[in-house]
Amino acid sequence: MKKTSVHPITLLFQTIQSLKEGLRLTFKHLFQAGNRRAPVGVMSDAYFKQPEGIVTTEYPHESIPLPDHGRYQLHNEISDCIVCDLCAKICPVNCIEIDPIKSPVEIGKTSDGSTKRIYAATFNIDMAKCMYCGLCTTVCPTECLTMTKEYDFSVYDVRELVFPFAELSPEEAAIKRKEVAELQEIEKAKKAAAAAAKASASTSDTEAPSAVTKPSVSKPVMGKPVIGKPVPPSTTDVVPPASESAASSDTPPSTPPKPAVNKPVMGKPIIKPSIPKPPTQTDTEGGSNV
Amino acid sequence: MRIQMFCINFVRMLALSIGLALILSYAVFVIYAERKVSAFVQDRLGPMETGPYGLLQTVADLIKLLQKEDIVPYGAHLWLFKAAPIIIFTAVFTGFACMPLAPELIGAPINVGVFFLLSIVSIDVLGVFIAGWSSNNKFSILGALRGIAQIVSYELPLTLAVLSVVLLSGTLNLEYINFQQHAHVTLLSDTTYFPWGDWTMKDAKAIGGIFTWNIIRYPFLIVSMCIFFIASLAECNRAPFDIPEGESELVSGFHTEYSGFRFAILFLAEYAMMLLVSLLLVVLFLGGTNTPFPNIGAVALCDWTSGTLGHWSSNAWGFFWLVSKAFGIVFLQMMMRWTYPRLRVDQLMLLCWKVLLPISLVMVLCSAYWVYWLKQ
Numbered sequence: 001m002k003k004t005s006v007h008p009i010t011l012l013f014q015t016i017q018s019l020k021e022g023l024r025l026t027f028k029h030l031f032q033a034g035n036r037r038a039p040v041g042v043m044s045d046a047y048f049k050q051p052e053g054i055v056t057t058e059y060p061h062e063s064i065p066l067p068d069h070g071r072y073q074l075h076n077e078i079s080d081c082i083v084c085d086l087c088a089k090i091c092p093v094n095c096i097e098i099d100p101i102k103s104p105v106e107i108g109k110t111s112d113g114s115t116k117r118i119y120a121a122t123f124n125i126d127m128a129k130c131m132y133c134g135l136c137t138t139v140c141p142t143e144c145l146t147m148t149k150e151y152d153f154s155v156y157d158v159r160e161l162v163f164p165f166a167e168l169s170p171e172e173a174a175i176k177r178k179e180v181a182e183l184q185e186i187e188k189a190k191k192a193a194a195a196a197a198k199a200s201a202s203t204s205d206t207e208a209p210s211a212v213t214k215p216s217v218s219k220p221v222m223g224k225p226v227i228g229k230p231v232p233p234s235t236t237d238v239v240p241p242a243s244e245s246a247a248s249s250d251t252p253p254s255t256p257p258k259p260a261v262n263k264p265v266m267g268k269p270i271i272k273p274s275i276p277k278p279p280t281q282t283d284t285e286g287g288s289n290v
Numbered sequence: 291m292r293i294q295m296f297c298i299n300f301v302r303m304l305a306l307s308i309g310l311a312l313i314l315s316y317a318v319f320v321i322y323a324e325r326k327v328s329a330f331v332q333d334r335l336g337p338m339e340t341g342p343y344g345l346l347q348t349v350a351d352l353i354k355l356l357q358k359e360d361i362v363p364y365g366a367h368l369w370l371f372k373a374a375p376i377i378i379f380t381a382v383f384t385g386f387a388c389m390p391l392a393p394e395l396i397g398a399p400i401n402v403g404v405f406f407l408l409s410i411v412s413i414d415v416l417g418v419f420i421a422g423w424s425s426n427n428k429f430s431i432l433g434a435l436r437g438i439a440q441i442v443s444y445e446l447p448l449t450l451a452v453l454s455v456v457l458l459s460g461t462l463n464l465e466y467i468n469f470q471q472h473a474h475v476t477l478l479s480d481t482t483y484f485p486w487g488d489w490t491m492k493d494a495k496a497i498g499g500i501f502t503w504n505i506i507r508y509p510f511l512i513v514s515m516c517i518f519f520i521a522s523l524a525e526c527n528r529a530p531f532d533i534p535e536g537e538s539e540l541v542s543g544f545h546t547e548y549s550g551f552r553f554a555i556l557f558l559a560e561y562a563m564m565l566l567v568s569l570l571l572v573v574l575f576l577g578g579t580n581t582p583f584p585n586i587g588a589v590a591l592c593d594w595t596s597g598t599l600g601h602w603s604s605n606a607w608g609f610f611w612l613v614s615k616a617f618g619i620v621f622l623q624m625m626m627r628w629t630y631p632r633l634r635v636d637q638l639m640l641l642c643w644k645v646l647l648p649i650s651l652v653m654v655l656c657s658a659y660w661v662y663w664l665k666q
Contacts, residue, residue, distance in 0.1 A: 033329075
């Protein structure tokens with residue numbers, strides 16, 4: 001063992017000195033316990049300027065304010081959603097489940113003017129699976145899918161973490177499906193008739209299409225619109241001529257669901273003012289936000 | 291005669307229950323205090339949810355502990371395992387018997403009070419060993435071995451520190467030691483041993499307050515007091531001398547296997563031990579039941595804060611001063627725990643045998659010489 005050159009008496013006094021220093025430190029903190037750090041968020045200048053006092057935030061009673069653009073719970077403003085399925089496609093963990101029903105007619109407009117043509121029978125986001133990457137919010141063409149600053153949504157059963165956003169009740173969805181199926185039947189019949197007409201008579205271009213035109217817009221059927229394809233601009237009137245066979249009648253309609261895809265996507269997510277907030281939470285936050 | 295005996299026994303049982311209740315409520319209070327002190331030292335809030343400011347947290351914990359199953363590990367020695375907490379607590383609790391709580395509330399009037407107290411508290415180490423050994427657990431036995439080594443070692447400087455006071459006081463009776471420091475009591479032994487030249491004990495007692503405390507009458511006792519305090523920390527297994535428990539290495543040492551009520555008893559014994567050594571320190575060095583305020587001319591602070599002897603006021607004041615001073619020491623013990631890191635085993639032994647023991651021996655010699663010199 002290496003011998004220290006410090007004299008034992010010196011060592012004794014050094015020890016006493018350092019013991020005193022330690023006590024001084026703890027007593028300093030003890031006497032500062034009257035102060036508490038104000039629960040300010042990172043937005044505040046005071047965030048890094050509170051060197052002393054108790055640091056504890058008594059969470060359920062008070063909380064540190066978050067920036068408006070938090071990256072916590074997902075929220076879908078379904079009235080603005082065109083059910084384009086982009087979010088579900090991009091999601092790395094498949095936490096978004098969408099069951100679309102294509103309506104034969106336009107069902108409304110979103111707040112940014114996009115046309116809505118698909119009902120969402122199901123729009124579930126499983127926050128238990130979500131990894132908070134935020135990809136879905138960046139691909140969302142209408143900015144209806146956003147991340148909110150709501151982070152306290154713990155539940156007793158993990159299945160309760162599946163948040164439903166669809167507005168259709170199951171009964172309504174069933175009705176819509178039925179309608180769509182009927183329309184499809186009608187359309188098929190028309191198609192068949194048209195094809196038969198085409199096959200029998202020599203083609204007069206104007207006639208057959210005019211019959212098909214209307215329904216072709218809403219071309220329906222499939223669950224998933226194909227996303228990879230660049231969308232042809234014209235969705236409305238010009239319908240492939242009758243030169244095509246009846247079998248190929250399904251392909252052109254891959255266009256309809258998304259008029260909005262080509263739209264420039266805005267850089268910044270806008271948090272919709274209509275995001276519901278629990279009133280108590282806001283109250284406490286407001287109170288503690290000194 | 292029989293009725294008399296019955297009455298005496300009844301009073302004894304009553305005193306026992308009151309004492310037990312006092313210790314229990316003290317433990318509840320002091321565990322809460324310790325949590326708060328540790329929290330404030332670490333810039334936390336401590337318990338806040340159970341009751342206002344978390345006041346009922348300890349009560350809730352006690353209720354939880356009492357509900358728990360009394361588990362005896364497989365392979366443990368059943369009876370020893372079950373008896374150990376009782377031995378430990380009884381040893382500590384018996385120590386309170388000879389403690390003078392107020393001028394007229396003195397527990398057992400034992401002439402060898404200090405000696406009795408130190409001896410009975412030594413049984414504590416027996417309980418620690420039984421607890422550790424009978425648990426059939428490696429952590430327990432290691433903790434117990436360390437505990438024995440520590441407690442037996444630290445009993446020497448502790449006892450020697452007490453001995454220097456006893457030499458100066460000339461008595462082993464805690465009641466007398468207490469009264470010697472009391473402004474309103476004149477004892478036969480008072481006239482001797484007072485150090486400061488022209489001053490007599492009478493002058494000092496006329497002023498009273500802190501000037502009659504042993505620590506002021508014999509200023510060199512401050513060294514003994516420090517030794518007593520350090521050694522008492524080790525006796526209580528308190529940090530920084532908590533290597534018998536050492537959470538980070540031994541789970542929790544000798545009481546690793548205890549659960550429920552028996553664990554609560556061990557916990558209670560630890561905190562009761564803290565109070566006991568604090569009380570002893572106060573009685574030996576810090577004036578016992580006496581006020582710290584002296585009479586300054588017409589401002590008779592000492593008389594005002596002492597009450598009149600024989601009246602209930604003197605008992606109330608005495609109890610108040612004793613307990614508040616002891617709580618001050620307990621608070622210091624807590625601060626030690628939350629300030630200093632745990633000592634290593636070899637450092638612990640080095641501190642005891644190479645530092646505290648020689649110094650305390652010198653202090654005993656000093657006191658002996660002091661007594662000899664003043665007797666001339």
